[in-house]
Amino acid sequence: MNAPLRIHRVRAGLGGRQVLAGVDLEARGGEVLALVGPNGSGKTTALRCCYRALSPSAGTITLTGSDIASLPRRAVARRLAASTQEPPASAGLTVRESVQLGRAAHLGWLQSPGEVDRRVVDRVLAQVGLAGLAGRDVRELSGGERQRVSIARALAQEPAVLLLDEPTNHLDLRHQITVMELLVSLAADGIAVVVTLHDLRLAVEYCDRIAVMSEGAIVGTGAPAEVLTGSLLSGVFGIMGEVGPDPRTGRPALAVHGLATGTVDA
Numbered sequence: 001m002n003a004p005l006r007i008h009r010v011r012a013g014l015g016g017r018q019v020l021a022g023v024d025l026e027a028r029g030g031e032v033l034a035l036v037g038p039n040g041s042g043k044t045t046a047l048r049c050c051y052r053a054l055s056p057s058a059g060t061i062t063l064t065g066s067d068i069a070s071l072p073r074r075a076v077a078r079r080l081a082a083s084t085q086e087p088p089a090s091a092g093l094t095v096r097e098s099v100q101l102g103r104a105a106h107l108g109w110l111q112s113p114g115e116v117d118r119r120v121v122d123r124v125l126a127q128v129g130l131a132g133l134a135g136r137d138v139r140e141l142s143g144g145e146r147q148r149v150s151i152a153r154a155l156a157q158e159p160a161v162l163l164l165d166e167p168t169n170h171l172d173l174r175h176q177i178t179v180m181e182l183l184v185s186l187a188a189d190g191i192a193v194v195v196t197l198h199d200l201r202l203a204v205e206y207c208d209r210i211a212v213m214s215e216g217a218i219v220g221t222g223a224p225a226e227v228l229t230g231s232l233l234s235g236v237f238g239i240m241g242e243v244g245p246d247p248r249t250g251r252p253a254l255a256v257h258g259l260a261t262g263t264v265d266a
């Protein structure tokens with residue numbers, strides 16, 4: 001199985017607390033994998049381990065067959081890109097310049113971006129609908145526009161594995177759909193896409209597989225209808241609902257009927 005990213009028994013702690021309790025997950029080329037789970041379940045922490053913002057205390061993460069802990073930073077950046085929730089560090093940069101930073105992994109030491117790099121930046125700006133804002137200072141953008149800059153920068157790396165932490169967070173509905181359709185088309189080109197999402201409806205509609213996190217561990221992985229059963233939705237998310245085919249599109253859709261009883265947060 002083509003799985004460019006494999007997470008094996010990864011544990012990690014923050015502030016003296018264990019946050020990841022042994023995560024096992026693989027992301028396959030050609031699929032969009034949603035990582036979902038309640039607030040605080042460890043989704044962001046798991047992604048941070050994959051892009052080496054955090055070192056696991058145990059377990060291994062392999063990227064196209066190599067242990068990421070032993071790969072040089074540039075080698076990781078050529079294969080894996082992450083769009084995070086942290087605002088892009090772009091003081092004084094235009095949208096184009098900020099996105100162009102994603103090309104750094106492909107450039108030699110002190111090498112300036114060339115024609116190929118410019119074409120890639122043009123393409124990804126168009127893909128996220130930012131071509132018209134290319135000359136704007138990033139600090140003058142809205143939250144949703146900045147989010148799309150972060151996605152475009154990750155795309156500019158042309159990675160084999162693309163990680164996105166809540167990429168639809170600040171986006172209006174039209175841009176949420178644009179981003180999800182973009183992820184589907186990137187996967188169709190063979191990329192492994194891993195996306196954390198709070199909106200389970202988007203996960204069900206657009207993702208090939210869903211991995212559910214709860215209390216620092218993966219408690220279910222599979223096709224949306226397989227994994228998001230009524231008992232998992234109530235036990236993990238505290239909601240009543242079910243996944244079934246949308247009568248108009250034929251694609252899976254999540255219907256939510258309300259809160260499950262006896263699962264009110266303390």
Ligand SMILES: Nc1ncnc2c1ncn2[C@@H]1O[C@H](COP(=O)(O)OP(=O)(O)OP(=O)(O)O)[C@@H](O)[C@H]1O
Binds near residue numbers: 046
């Ligand atoms: N810097 C930190 N120090 C201590 N604990 C932290 C730190 N960052 C996160 N945590 C804790 O780690 C746990 C997992 O956090 P994480 O951000 O990975 O969860 P998440 O599933 O992404 O949550 P959300 O859905 O709210 O974004 C939470 O209990 C959180 O409070």
